[in-house]
Amino acid sequence: MSYSAPLTTDHPGQVASATPPAPGRSRRLGDRRLAVAFISPALLLLLAMSVFPLLWALYLSFTDYSATRGGPAEFVWFENYTAILTSPQVHLRALTTLIYVVGAVTLQTVLGFAIAYLISRRTHGRGLLTTLFLVPMMLSPVVVGLFWRFMLDAQFGVINSVLGSLGLGQVEWLTRQRTALISLILVDTWQWTPFIMLIALAGLTAVPKYLYEAASIDRASEWFKFRTITLPLVWPLLLIAVLFRAIEAFRLFDLVYILTSGGPGVSTETLSFHVYKVAFLGFNTGTASAYGILMVLVVIVLTQLYLRYLNKLKED
Amino acid sequence: MALSVDEAVSTGPARDHTPPARRFGGRGRSVLEVALLTVLAVVMLFPVLWMIETSIKENRDVYAIPAKFFDFKVTMDHFKDVFVASGGGRSTLSVSFLNSVVVAGVSTALATVLGVPAAWAYSRFAVKAKKDQLFFILSTRFMPPVVVVIPIFLMYRQVGLIDTKLGLILIYAAFNVPFTIWMMKGFVDEVPAEYEDAAMLDGYTRLQAFWRFTLPLLLPGIAATAVFALIFSWNEFVFAIFLTSSDNVRTAPPAIAGLIGGTTVDWGLVAAASVVFALPVLVFAYLVRKHLVAGVTLGAVRR
Numbered sequence: 001m002s003y004s005a006p007l008t009t010d011h012p013g014q015v016a017s018a019t020p021p022a023p024g025r026s027r028r029l030g031d032r033r034l035a036v037a038f039i040s041p042a043l044l045l046l047l048a049m050s051v052f053p054l055l056w057a058l059y060l061s062f063t064d065y066s067a068t069r070g071g072p073a074e075f076v077w078f079e080n081y082t083a084i085l086t087s088p089q090v091h092l093r094a095l096t097t098l099i100y101v102v103g104a105v106t107l108q109t110v111l112g113f114a115i116a117y118l119i120s121r122r123t124h125g126r127g128l129l130t131t132l133f134l135v136p137m138m139l140s141p142v143v144v145g146l147f148w149r150f151m152l153d154a155q156f157g158v159i160n161s162v163l164g165s166l167g168l169g170q171v172e173w174l175t176r177q178r179t180a181l182i183s184l185i186l187v188d189t190w191q192w193t194p195f196i197m198l199i200a201l202a203g204l205t206a207v208p209k210y211l212y213e214a215a216s217i218d219r220a221s222e223w224f225k226f227r228t229i230t231l232p233l234v235w236p237l238l239l240i241a242v243l244f245r246a247i248e249a250f251r252l253f254d255l256v257y258i259l260t261s262g263g264p265g266v267s268t269e270t271l272s273f274h275v276y277k278v279a280f281l282g283f284n285t286g287t288a289s290a291y292g293i294l295m296v297l298v299v300i301v302l303t304q305l306y307l308r309y310l311n312k313l314k315e316d
Numbered sequence: 317m318a319l320s321v322d323e324a325v326s327t328g329p330a331r332d333h334t335p336p337a338r339r340f341g342g343r344g345r346s347v348l349e350v351a352l353l354t355v356l357a358v359v360m361l362f363p364v365l366w367m368i369e370t371s372i373k374e375n376r377d378v379y380a381i382p383a384k385f386f387d388f389k390v391t392m393d394h395f396k397d398v399f400v401a402s403g404g405g406r407s408t409l410s411v412s413f414l415n416s417v418v419v420a421g422v423s424t425a426l427a428t429v430l431g432v433p434a435a436w437a438y439s440r441f442a443v444k445a446k447k448d449q450l451f452f453i454l455s456t457r458f459m460p461p462v463v464v465v466i467p468i469f470l471m472y473r474q475v476g477l478i479d480t481k482l483g484l485i486l487i488y489a490a491f492n493v494p495f496t497i498w499m500m501k502g503f504v505d506e507v508p509a510e511y512e513d514a515a516m517l518d519g520y521t522r523l524q525a526f527w528r529f530t531l532p533l534l535l536p537g538i539a540a541t542a543v544f545a546l547i548f549s550w551n552e553f554v555f556a557i558f559l560t561s562s563d564n565v566r567t568a569p570p571a572i573a574g575l576i577g578g579t580t581v582d583w584g585l586v587a588a589a590s591v592v593f594a595l596p597v598l599v600f601a602y603l604v605r606k607h608l609v610a611g612v613t614l615g616a617v618r619r
Contacts, residue, residue, distance in 0.1 A: 034522055035441040038433035042493050043453075045430055049490030050456040053467035060467070067470060111356075118353045121346075131605065132357055135364055137612070138601045140551035142569040143590040146576065147363050150370070150583050158366055161383035190363065195612060202609045202617070240617060251460040254553040258573055272462045279466050280558070292463030303458045307451055310616055 054296065061290035068283045080290035090274070090291075097270045100181065101249045104188040109242055111189065112196025117230075119197075120204040130201065137194040145258030148187045149174065177267040180260050184268050188255060192245060199241035203234035236313050243306040247299060271295060371395065371587035378584050394588035408563045409589055412571035419481055419567055420549035423488035428542050430489070431496025432534070436526060438497065439504035440512070450498070457494040457614055461554040469558060479561050487555050492545040498615030499544065499607075503537030504530070540604045544611040547597055568593050 061080055065073035084090050119129050136144070151158050152173035160170045173183045207230060215225045253272040256262060262269035262277070269277075275295065279288035369385075370378055372395075377388040401407040438446060468487060469478070477483035507530055515525035553569040560566045566574075572589045575582065604611060610618045 031441055031522060035437040035443055038437035039443070042430040042434040042497060043449075045486075045490050045493055046453065046456055049468070049487055050459060050464065053464055053471060054459070056467040056471065057463065060470075115353070115356055118349050118356075121349060122353075129353070129357070131602070133360055134601070134608070135598065136360060138547070138597050139364075139594050140553065140569055140597070142551075142553050142573050143367075143594055146572065146586055146590060147367050149576070150586070151363060151366060156379045156381055156383070158383040161381065165382055190360070193360070198609055198612065199617065237617065240613075244613060244616075247458055251458075251462075253460070253462045257553075257557075258576075272460055275460075275466075276462050279462075285466065285470070288466055292460070292466060295460055295463055299458050299460060300455065303455045307454070313617075 054293075057289040057292055060286050061293050063286045065286045065289075066283050067279075067285045073286070076286070080287045081294070083287065084291050084294065090271075092266065093269055093271050093274045096181065096266075096268065097250065097272075100185060100188075100252075100268075100270060101246055103185045104192070104249055105242060105245050107185065107189045108193045108196050108245060109238070112193045112241075113200045113234075113238065115193070116197045116200035116204055120201060130198070133197055134194045136191045137198075139191070141191070141254040142258055144187065144191050145255050148183070148190075149259055152183055174260055175264055177264055180264055180268045184256065184259060187259060188249065188252070191255075192248075195245065196238070196241050200234060200238055203237040204230065207233050236309070236316070240306065240309055240313060243302065243309065247302045247306065250295075250299065250302065367587045367590055370584060371591045373584060375582075375584055394582075394584040395592070397582075397585050398588050398592055409568075409571055411564060412566050412568045413592070415481060415564070415566060416550060416568040419484045419488065420546050422481075423485040423492060423549050424542050424545040426485065426489040427492035427496045427545050428538060431493045431541075432500050432538060434493075435497045435500030436504050436530065436534075439501050440509060450501075453494045453497055454614065454616065457491060465555055465558045468555070472559060478559060479565050481565055483559055484556060484565075484567065487559070488549040488552060491552075492548060495548070495614045496541055496545060499541045499610060500534070500537060500615075502610060502615060502618050503534055503541075507533050540607045540611070541615075543600050543604045544607075547600055550597060 060073065062075055062077055063073035064076045064079075115133060119126055119133075122129065139147075152160075154160060154170065154172045154175060157173070159173070164170060171179060173179050211229050212225060215229060220228075251272060252270060253276065256268055256270055256273045257276075260268040262273045271291075272295070275288055275291050278284050278291060282288075369388075372390050372392065373384070373388050374391050374393075377384050380388075397407065399407055399410045437443065438450065443449065472478045472483050477486070511529045511533075512522065512525040515529050516522060520528065551569065552567075553573070556567045557570040557573070560570065563571075568589075572586065572593060575586050575589065601608070610616075
């Protein structure tokens with residue numbers, strides 16, 4: 001692989017080495033104080049704004065607290081959890097989320113890698129092409145959702161207009177159960193394909209040229225080169241991008257909120273969106289907290305996977 | 317924009333490292349690749365161009381069936397409506413843009429001031445369980461906002477931070493600190509520790525050495541990191557919509573989303589507001605294009 005900064009190796013040797021022992025010891029003590037002074041403010045903010053709220057949510061998840069009813073919270077222990085895990089409603093949302101995450105991430109990966117591969121084979125205009133392709137990724141999900149809501153409109157939307165002039169039928173994109181979820185997957189793919197493309201391109205440009213040259217001398221076919229050189233070398237990095245996208249897609253809320261608000265019916269209600277409904281429309285704070293904690297557990301598992309692969313990549 | 321795609325595509329003969337004796341090699345293949353790329357680029361960019369077009373169309377052209385691609389009169393009225401209220405004076409949208417500037421700016425400054433020293437300390441010193449600490453810090457960034465917002469909402473209700481800019485600033489800073497630490501740690505790792513050691517041999521303290529020798533070298537990295545934090549905060553929607561409600565606190569994303577609440581939607585205005593909102597982000601993203609891979613992976617992947 002190419003150079004990557006050592007992120008996780010400790011360098012005890014880095015701490016003031018070329019000093020005589022006596023001042024060295026006091027300096028090391030000073031260093032420790034300095035480290036604590038420099039790190040704690042950031043950690044305190046994280047504890048206050050991330051860890052504490054999550055612990056609070058954990059506490060609430062064992063109670064029947066409701067944000068509107070007020071009054072003291074009664075402990076119901078694991079009732080919320082059993083209610084959620086056995087609820088067919090939640091099972092349906094989990095399935096919707098799974099279809100959406102798998103569909104969107106697969107599409108993005110295939111498309112993103114294909115575009116990166118095509119760009120990496122050009123000699124001219126590479127930078128410009130990359131820049132153009134990256135535009136969707138930089139936009140706020142709000143803007144993206146609104147754009148597409150307008151374009152997918154069944155009556156005056158430009159997509160149906162184009163389909164019509166090509167002689168194809170009109171599609172009720174956002175108002176039919178089946179096409180609504182497909183639309184959501186398509187919009188997410190449009191926005192995040194550039195992300196995979198960017199990472200894949202970083203991997204592709206890092207593949208040493210001499211490997212291809214050696215293969216060419218051996219008269220290896222393009223497909224052989226791709227299978228034995230390109231893919232194995234880019235794959236570790238691509239896997240990280242895929243996991244990253246999976247975590248993000250699992251968390252997704254804003255695009256659903258703007259594009260379909262979970263409808264029609266509940267066909268595009270992802271788990272994230274359902275939590276919001278339970279918490280802010282149903283005001284079952286306790287249940288919503290338990291729901292949230294379960295989601296956090298899934299995210300933690302995914303994040304652990306992600307970090308493990310990241311470590312492996314860095315150690316290569 | 318569309319012009320530049322043509323430029324990119326009309327390149328000379330592409331380099332091919334296939335020997336001439338290939339069945340399907342060289343020119344035919346490279347023409348096919350260019351064609352594919354062109355189609356993909358058009359598909360990817362079309363929505364953006366369509367939004368820009370919609371923002372400068374008159375209303376009757378916006379809703380024209382079939383859609384009008386080229387033959388329409390250009391008007392700037394929608395952009396005027398973004399900034400000026402119908403009865404004169406400032407529009408609520410322009411107030412929300414100002415709020416976004418304040419919230420994104422202050423939260424970025426806070427995240428930078430807290431994150432940069434921490435990143436330096438993690439890079440230079442042997443901290444206990446450093447790996448675990450760094451992992452923990454990054455995992456806070458992966459929390460689903462919808463879940464975090466429930467306890468934050470209750471917490472803010474207790475301390476009176478609901479519907480305040482300060483409340484948003486704090487939560488955005490908390491979400492940007494992990495990113496700042498990871499991103500900056502990479503930059504600090506690239507500056508040799510020997511500079512500080514040498515300075516300390518000359519009689520400077522560790523802190524002075526950091527301040528006078530390392531920090532100046534980190535400035536470009538700090539700028540890039542800050543720009544990414546700025547983009548995250550600028551685009552953020554979930555916390556903004558749940559934690560703010562009044563017009564003079566609301567940031568731009570929920571304000572723009574609010575434009576589609578009524579029975580009729582002024583899509584021209586939505587398009588113009590979106591264009592105004594997206595422009596600074598695109599400019600900023602272009603400025604930090606060198607660090608894009610590190611930026612979008614929260615500083616985890618560096619190439």
